[in-house]
Amino acid sequence: MGTLTSILVLSFLIFFHELGHFLAARFFGVHVEVFSIGFGKKVFSKVVGNTQYCLSLIPLGGYVQMKGQDDMDPTKVSYDQDSYNTKAPWKRIIILFAGPFANFLLAFLLFIAVGSMGVNKYAPIIGKISENSPAFEAGIQENDRIVMINGVLIEAWEDVSTHIQESVGKLELKIERAGSVQTLIITPKINEYQNMFGEIKQKKMIGIAPSGKMIEVSYSADKVIGFAYDQTIKATTLILTSLQKLVEGVVSPKELGGIISIVQVTSEASEAGIVALFALTALISVNLGVLNLLPIPALDGGHIMFNAYELITKKAPSERVLTSMTTAGWLLLLSLMALSIFNDIYRLTNGN
Template sequence: MLATVLYFLLTLAILIAVHEFGHFWVARKLGVKVLTFSIGFGRALWQRVDASGTRYVLAAIPLGGYVRMLDEREDKVPPDVAHQAFNRQPIWSRALIILAGPMANFLLAVLVYWIVFVAGVPGLKPAIGDTLVNSPAQRAGLFAGQEIVAVDGRVVRSRSEVNMALLRRVGDSGEIVIDARFNSSDVADQYRIPVQRWLAGEELQPPQRALGIVYWEPDWPAVVDQVQPGEPAAMAGLQSGDLILAIDGETISNWQDAVDAISARPGATIMLALRRAAGTLEKPVTLASHEREDGKRIGRIGISVQVPEMPAHMQVTLRYGWLNALARAVSETVEMVAFTLESIKKMLVGLVSTDNLSGPVTIAKIAGASASSGLVSYLQFLALISISLGVINLLPIPVLDGGQLALLGVEAVSGRPLPERVLLWFQQTGMLVIIGIMVLALYNDFSRL
């Protein structure tokens, strides 16, 4: 838990510092006097003042930051420095200063992706282990043993690339085109899967699973990894490393056998046969009853599986040379910006459920999980969140950078700034919108706990 919080705070600090530094750097380059550069809000934990009079602050509440510039609308400005006031600058200059924050986030994403693509991105081959009965994938003719090589004409080499290509189609109607081949063949066959408002309004699940594609996995032994505190397994005394041999006398050959047996017994008391260290023992466990979204009740025990390493022939590392990695980093950032904008559009028109909106709790959990998965996973997460922050700040909502740019556009067209009372109304409206979004995101976070 502590590690999760620390990685969350580290992620926030990096993203906020980069965003605010964009505003700060461009403001100074354009001759605007910067009064304060703050990471966080509230009471200052650390501060110093440089030779130009700028105050640098590290504040107690690390949920944002700001750059405060000299501005006649906020304070009385001496005539000898009035030319350095933000409000005195031409519209193009103010627009560049505002735009610099989101652009800094995009540049950070390019830099991080560049490092990642040079280092190499580990992944797993998108080999099909099975197709679900009467699923869209099975009806289209996809087979177990095939490997997906393209989605909608886009070449894919790993499961994450397949999933990303499929996520782009959420809410769409038409056909999803999948190219797949058997390992023994160099020729791929093309399969067309008709969709109608695919997954529209639903909470997102693994997209390949929604088509009925089950990736190949080796048989996982039913070895306990983590035991969740307060859950039935913990109360019965199960430990990490326990191997489940049988449930109610039925032999358990792998993890899926254990999942099926436990899911089929909601609320029941079962007898587990375990191997622990060199010996065997039996433990009675009273399962919890958990209701799924479809209303069906399943048993829950509160353990996770110890995941074995994938065979070498299923692993793939996507690595590029320095120049190709830079081009790929720029391309990835542009594609993710477009994907984020398209997702926001689909959410506004109801093609993507607002249940998918995440707040700080979910972000913290993902930050911790990605960090524990290795540096490359964490850097990919950092780049994605940096892009999201940049895009969100460009939305035309007052109090965000995009709202300020919209107001400058109005000023450019009308030839004068909006009246103070109108600006105040816009800011109050924008604050209500932001608070509403945060409340919804937090609600989604806690409903997932």
């Protein structure tokens, strides 16, 4: 059941991505010849208007085939009025960007649903306290609940971290202990820590850790939009940072995951409940949007790069450049896909 859910999630994400391209293309009068969910042999097709809508055998992908545009052969063009390549470069850029934008929009809508249904977060209850830390010296004790920092109410542990990092000078903490509220003054210290990429960084700390107790936080209608926006931005930033660390060599290529990892993680999320599944689907949707905007020929970002060049220079790249760069882009993508699948199989066979 989990595997089926994973395939449905991926198919839905791809459909939404391609729908973005489709709607933008139709808006600018470009004829869409084929709208396919999946690759390979067509198992179902129906012509509506002048567009063939189909489901193909391999559901892990999809495409919108526009008149005058072919990813496999960039030299195939059409000069009819309803052709993609006869449209102004800025219109083509919008058509290309519409796919990734649809993924960001979908993630935003999913995060609205997640925020409305309730998010599990660490409660602002103190667990471990480091010896000789500012918190230890101020008299903070285990199981104290942080109620307020510098006059701002605290709902979850992440709010504690945020206020500590944004603080200037001393912190005024109101804590609840044994039914009474006490006020403590604490001055954070700069300490080293290891981030998720294994790098040693510095940040303000007071020497406390969460107890591990969880609470469910639901957002009202006036706050859920802000929550969804923040989560979409955080997810985008995380993916961009991960790509940067991969290029810099901080993250090993062995950490790359492919379709097997996505199916596995999505299956586990579906078993954890609808909120977890929606949150993971939103993250994958953002990932799909970001990756498609990379300036790699054969991806949306690569096509945007070519059209931006034409928009600036007033001339299109030569067929030789288009062909060679597109071929190089496909080779790079196929190599990354092969590496990610190899990593997936290696992790599975080694029990990791």
